[in-house]
Amino acid sequence: MIRQLTTGELTVALIASYLWRGLAYGLVIGLAGVGLSLTYDLLDFANFAHGDYITISAFVGWGVAYLVAGFGQFSPGSLLFLGVGGTVYPQDVGISVTAAPVAILVGLIIAALVGALLAVALDSAVYKSMRGAGNITLLIASVGVAFVLRYAAVFLFTQQTFGLTADSWSYEIGLPGGAVRITSASLLLIIVALVMMIAIHLLLTRTKLGKAMRAMGANQQLARVTGIPSEKIVRRTWLIGGALAGIAGFMIALLQGTINYQIGWTLLLLVFAGVIMGGIGSVYGAIVGGILVGLITRVSLIWIPASFTEATGFAVMILILLTRPAGIFGGDAT
Amino acid sequence: MSVPEDPVADRLPDSLAVYWESDVVKIGATLAAVYLLYVVAGFLLGYGLSGQLNSLRRLTFLIVLYSIGALVVNLHWGYSGLFNIGVVGFMAVGVYTTTILTRPVAGQTPTGTLPGLGLPLPIAIVGGVLAAALVGYVAALPSLRLRDDYFAIVTLAFAEIIRITAKASELQEFTVFGTTLGTGGGRGIRTFPNPVNQFFEGTGAPVVDAVSGTVDGSLVAGWAFVLVLTGVLVCVLWMIVRLAGSPFGRVLKGIRDDEEATTALAKDTNSFKIRAFIIGSGILGFLGIIWQGSQGYISPGLFVPQLTFFIWIAVIIGGAGSNTGSIIGSILFVGTIYLGPGYVRRLIEEFVSLSGRAATFPDALAALAGGDVSGILLYTLDQTSALRVVLTGVLLIWLLKRRPDGLFGNRREMASSIDVESRVRDRQSSDATTGGEE
Numbered sequence: 166m167i168r169q170l171t172t173g174e175l176t177v178a179l180i181a182s183y184l185w186r187g188l189a190y191g192l193v194i195g196l197a198g199v200g201l202s203l204t205y206d207l208l209d210f211a212n213f214a215h216g217d218y219i220t221i222s223a224f225v226g227w228g229v230a231y232l233v234a235g236f237g238q239f240s241p242g243s244l245l246f247l248g249v250g251g252t253v254y255p256q257d258v259g260i261s262v263t264a265a266p267v268a269i270l271v272g273l274i275i276a277a278l279v280g281a282l283l284a285v286a287l288d289s290a291v292y293k294s295m296r297g298a299g300n301i302t303l304l305i306a307s308v309g310v311a312f313v314l315r316y317a318a319v320f321l322f323t324q325q326t327f328g329l330t331a332d333s334w335s336y337e338i339g340l341p342g343g344a345v346r347i348t349s350a351s352l353l354l355i356i357v358a359l360v361m362m363i364a365i366h367l368l369l370t371r372t373k374l375g376k377a378m379r380a381m382g383a384n385q386q387l388a389r390v391t392g393i394p395s396e397k398i399v400r401r402t403w404l405i406g407g408a409l410a411g412i413a414g415f416m417i418a419l420l421q422g423t424i425n426y427q428i429g430w431t432l433l434l435l436v437f438a439g440v441i442m443g444g445i446g447s448v449y450g451a452i453v454g455g456i457l458v459g460l461i462t463r464v465s466l467i468w469i470p471a472s473f474t475e476a477t478g479f480a481v482m483i484l485i486l487l488t489r490p491a492g493i494f495g496g497d498a499t
Numbered sequence: 500m501s502v503p504e505d506p507v508a509d510r511l512p513d514s515l516a517v518y519w520e521s522d523v524v525k526i527g528a529t530l531a532a533v534y535l536l537y538v539v540a541g542f543l544l545g546y547g548l549s550g551q552l553n554s555l556r557r558l559t560f561l562i563v564l565y566s567i568g569a570l571v572v573n574l575h576w577g578y579s580g581l582f583n584i585g586v587v588g589f590m591a592v593g594v595y596t597t598t599i600l601t602r603p604v605a606g607q608t609p610t611g612t613l614p615g616l617g618l619p620l621p622i623a624i625v626g627g628v629l630a631a632a633l634v635g636y637v638a639a640l641p642s643l644r645l646r647d648d649y650f651a652i653v654t655l656a657f658a659e660i661i662r663i664t665a666k667a668s669e670l671q672e673f674t675v676f677g678t679t680l681g682t683g684g685g686r687g688i689r690t691f692p693n694p695v696n697q698f699f700e701g702t703g704a705p706v707v708d709a710v711s712g713t714v715d716g717s718l719v720a721g722w723a724f725v726l727v728l729t730g731v732l733v734c735v736l737w738m739i740v741r742l743a744g745s746p747f748g749r750v751l752k753g754i755r756d757d758e759e760a761t762t763a764l765a766k767d768t769n770s771f772k773i774r775a776f777i778i779g780s781g782i783l784g785f786l787g788i789i790w791q792g793s794q795g796y797i798s799p800g801l802f803v804p805q806l807t808f809f810i811w812i813a814v815i816i817g818g819a820g821s822n823t824g825s826i827i828g829s830i831l832f833v834g835t836i837y838l839g840p841g842y843v844r845r846l847i848e849e850f851v852s853l854s855g856r857a858a859t860f861p862d863a864l865a866a867l868a869g870g871d872v873s874g875i876l877l878y879t880l881d882q883t884s885a886l887r888v889v890l891t892g893v894l895l896i897w898l899l900k901r902r903p904d905g906l907f908g909n910r911r912e913m914a915s916s917i918d919v920e921s922r923v924r925d926r927q928s929s930d931a932t933t934g935g936e937e
Contacts, residue, residue, distance in 0.1 A: 211648050242861035249859045291896055298903070300648050301582055305815065306899045308808055312892030319885040321860050434659060437652055472667035479656040486649050487641045 175467060178343030183463045189351040189420060191439075191459020192358040197413035197432060198439045198451035199365060200284070200406020206382050206446030207402055208292065210303035216433030217314035218280050218407055223414030223424055224318055226276025227329060234260040234268035247327045247424070254328070261330045262349040262419070273357070273415050280411020283314075284403040293396075311430070318426040326425040329418055350419045357416060361409065365448060374401055382446050435462070435475065438482030444492025454492070458482075522823040529827050533558070533834035540842045544849055549715040556721050561833045563728045564790045567735050568810035569817070569825035571779045571786070574739055577820035578748065579775040580755035582651040585638065586783055586807040588658025589631045591799075593784025594690070594792040595665055597627030599680050601691040613672060613688055614679050620691055624788055631784020632777045634661070639776040643769050655804060666799035687798025690791075695724040728789060735782060739822060742778070751775055805888070809837070812895055818905020828905065836891055840883040853877050 201215045228245040235244050235258040243252040262269055287310055295303055330350070337344040369375035377398050380388040389395050417432060418424040439458040443450025458478050465477045485493065537558055541551045568586060575581040600623035602615020618626070634657075642653045664670065664682075671684030682688060699707050699720040707716040742748050753761040754768050762768050791797045809832070817828025857863035857874040866874025879886065898905070 211652060240861075242865060246859065246861045249861065252859075252861075291900075294900060298899075300646075301651070302899055302903060304582075304648055304651060305811070306896050308811075309892040309895030309899070312805075312808070312888050312895070314892075316885045316888040316892070320882050320889065323859070434652075434656055437656075441649075441652075470667065470669045472669055473663060476660045476663040479660050483642075483653050483656055486645060486653055490645060490649060 176341060176343050178340035178345055180464075180467070181338075181340055182343075182345045183466055184460065185345055185347065185351070187460035187463030188456065189354050189459070190463060191456035192354060192452075193413050193417045193420065193455075194432065194436050194439045194458050195452035195455025196358055196361060196409050196416070197436045198443070198455045199409045199448050200403075201410075201436055202440045202443065202445055202447060202451040203378070203382070203402050203406050205440065207378075207385070207399055208296070208303070210300045210307065211437070213304060213307040213433065214287065214310035214314060215307075215406075215410060215436065216429035216431075217311045217318075218283050218410040219414035219417070219429030219432060220318055220426060221283060221314050221414075221429075222276040222280035222407075222411030223418045223428060224322060225279045226272040226411065226415040227327075227418055227424060229275040230260065230265075230268045230272025231258055233271045234258050234265040246322060247329075249322055249325060249327075255330055262353050269353070269419070273412060276411040276415035277408040278411070280414065281404045281408040284407025284410070285400055288400065288403045315426055315430060322426065324426060326423050328423055330422050350422075354416045354420055357412065361412060362452060365405075365409075368405070369448060374398070378402060431475070434482070435478045438478050438485070441482055441490075442485050442493055444494050447492065447494065450492055450494050453494075525823060526826055526830070529830050530562075533830055536834065537838075537842070540846060544842075544845055548713065549718060552714060552718050552722070556718065556725055558833065558838060559725050560721075560728065561837065562830050563725065563732050564786065565810060565813050565829035565833055565837075566732055566826045567782065567786050569813040569829045570732075570735055570739055570822060571782050572810055572814045573819060573822060573825045574742070574775060574782075575779050576814070577825075578743055578755060579751045579772055580647070580758075581639075581643075581772060581776055582647045583654045583776070583779070584651050584804070584807050584811070585654030585656075585658035586810055587802040587804065588638075588654070588661040589635060589780045589783035590787030590790070590806075591658075591661050591665060591802040592634045592787070593627040593631040594787035594790075594797055595627075595682060595688075596630040596784075597623045597788050597792060598688055598690045598797060599682070600626050602680070602688070613681050613683055616680060620694065623691070624785070627788050628781045628784045631787070632781035635777045635780025635783075636773065638780075639773050643772050643776075655807075658802070658804065658807065662799050662802050665802070683798070685799060687796055687800075689796055690794070693720075693724065693793050693795070695727060696720045699723065724793065731785075731789060736822060736826075743822075747771070747774075808895075809891065812836075812891055812898075815895065815898055816906055821905075824905050831906070836887060836894060840887045840890070844880045844883045847876075847880060851876075853880075857881075 197215070197219055200218075201212060204210075204212055204215075224247070228247055231244040231247060231253070232241055235253065239248075239253050239257070243249075244258070248254060248257075259265070260268055291306060291310055292303065295306060298306075335346050335348040337346050367375075369379060377388070377393045378401070380391070380393055381395060381398050381402075385395065388398075413432075414429060418428060421428075435458050436455070439455035440451050441454070442457055443452070443454030458481070461481055462474050462478045466474065469477055534555060537554055538551060541554050544550075546554060568590075572583065572586065575583045597620075599615045600618045601620055602613055602617070604614055604617035638654060638657045642650050645653065666685050667682075668684045670682045671686070672679065672681035674680075703719075703723075707719050710716065710719055743751070750761060750766050750768075750771050753764075753766070754771060758768055791801050813828040813832040814825050815828070816831050817824030817826070853873045853876060857866055857878040860878060863875040863878035
């Protein structure tokens with residue numbers, strides 16, 4: 166690395182831009198990881214459908230954002246389905262963070278709502294009757310749920326990859342050897358992520374629900390004995406986790422500028438990596454782990470070709486599982 | 500342990516239920532029922548003899564390959580309790596290694612195709628199987644002390660790393676020690692010629708000529724290959740049955756039921772698990788070679804995690820822990836969910852005349868709003884490949900909720916060679932009837 170720095174192959178600007186992109190990507194992974202970590206801890210199973218909660222809510226959220234931005238100019242059907250089949254293009258709608266902030270915000274809120282409702286609905290339809298069925302049985306069931314959701318998205322939106330946003334404002338910070346480009350999308354992402362994190366922190370520490378969630382995470386039997394309504398808490402946990410997954414889905418689509426039916430599945434293993442790194446059941450761990458995974462996958466570009474970006478994340482996760490299965494911070498911290 | 504319940508045996512008259520006990524009859528009857536279904540479907544679609552034979556060939560081809568995969572998953576999960584959801588990864592290692600080993604060396608290839616090491620196919624197949632087994636060893640060695648759900652995530656991540664590696668443009672073509680080779684990257688790579696096809700193009704050509712008057716000549720090689728694959732399936736089944744009945748297999752079942760107790764009997768459980776995992780991985784490597792490898796062309800897109808779960812659902816349909824169940828599950832999976840929707844679509848298109856066109860879902864909705872049902876129907880028919888996976892998911896959830904032991908009830912084989920559990924049960928029930936007098 167030092168050799169690369171001195172020969173000028175690697176500039177400060179390049180490292181800074183890797184770090185910035187890693188941070189933005191990591192925040193998305195962290196947001197998505199909170200829900201996964203909480204349900205993994207409370208219900209003791211790895212929810213493989215979590216990635217597809219992200220996909221579905223991102224699609225619906227963006228459909229609504231398009232509807233708001235292009236209402237009256239194009240047919241609502243085409244807008245809601247992101248112009249599938251080439252009926253509407255992002256340039257036509259002219260949607261971006263700066264050009265249509267209201268549409269983006271409405272879409273974001275809808276994505277959160279859809280994620281929350283989806284998580285709760287699927288819990289009562291599938292997982293609720295299977296409580297205590299064993300972690301592997303639940304894991305396989307969640308794979309079934311993932312299939313249904315992902316290919317329902319294919320059924321509605323086909324396997325097309327949609328471009329989402331038109332060009333928008335960005336700011337360049339000059340550094341030795343180049344510049345770091347800060348887009349409005351990544352700025353919005355960081356603001357949203359910070360707000361959500363403060364909200365989660367307040368929820369966990371200041372509210373009765375948060376206290377009950379932490380008690381459930383620490384010892385379910387004891388929590389039940391003290392009169393905490395466990396099913397109700399589980400439902401609310403799904404609600405919060407699903408909403409965060411929805412927000413993460415909307416934001417990752419905004420950040421990448423594209424969406425397809427695999428957007429959540431591609432993210433899922435990296436989310437797992439973050440959750441395991443931070444220690445299952447720990448909300449703060451999930452966020453920190455997510456940011457670490459984001460940074461690792463982007464900074465590794467210095468040494469490892471871009472084709473292997475995701476592979477690096479997976480390899481790091483395997484290493485963490487083998488060396489520190491309780492997470493790098495040593496387990497349950499909430 | 501619940502009393503095994505079998506929906507078929509419960510409905511059969513007693514005189515026939517006796518025959519249903521036999522595993523061969525069970526597999527034969529299921530296969531015959533599925534065959535009959537496809538012959539009827541082919542008849543309704545107006546297939547000729549060649550068409551019928553080809554439709555059955557495709558059905559059998561997939562059933563045999565899924566069965567081999569299901570047997571391995573059953574060896575890992577049903578016998579040893581190893582939750583491996585990285586099945587495609589090992590298949591990819593096997594077929595990619597064999598392909599790279601067989602590709603002609605640089606300079607002898609037709610232009611535009613990738614060079615390789617130019618080894619003969621049999622050696623390359625051994626190389627592919629060994630490579631898959633080696634990767635299995637690397638994957639299993641450190642992961643065995645993990646919880647089973649962590650192990651699952653590790654195997655899935657492993658398979659994805661393998662797929663990403665095969666897709667990487669850096670490895671598309673590279674030179675080491677003066678030898679140029681490569682994986683083909685995202686564009687894929689042409690595999691080795693199928694020796695069965697070669698036989699019927701050369702020495703076996705008279706056979707093809709002899710039948711070409713009545714049926715399509717290409718069917719000869721196709722069916723011959725399916726028969727070879729069936730032979731492979733029988734070998735794999737025989738090997739696994741032998742393995743499961745041996746002291747080695749009994750230790751595996753012991754690990755599945757109670758690892759601590761098995762360790763207490765001075766068995767090195769980790770070593771047993773690793774060996775079982777390696778054997779399975781090697782077979783999966785071979786499966787990749789005879790499955791994707793035999794199709795003439797491979798690309799990383801063939802080795803997506805979806806295929807792993809398709810094999811898993813075949814095992815779950817049949818009931819984990821039973822080889823017969825795995826094969827029956829594969830027959831039912833391929834016959835209904837995998838190939839079924841395509842036939843249903845063709846049948847509907849044959850007998851229901853639909854006009855109009857709906858390219859996208861909003862179009863179909865708009866047509867529906869206008870009172871036209873055919874739009875949504877046409878769109879649904881176009882999307883059968885997506886609906887097939889949705890159906891798989893729904894079935895998976897339903898099975899786990901309603902019939903977690905598979906369609907045919909609990910068929911788990913016991914770890915001990917004598918039925919200890921039933922003795923314990925008998926003693927408990929006799930204690931209960933005597934009122935526990937001491």
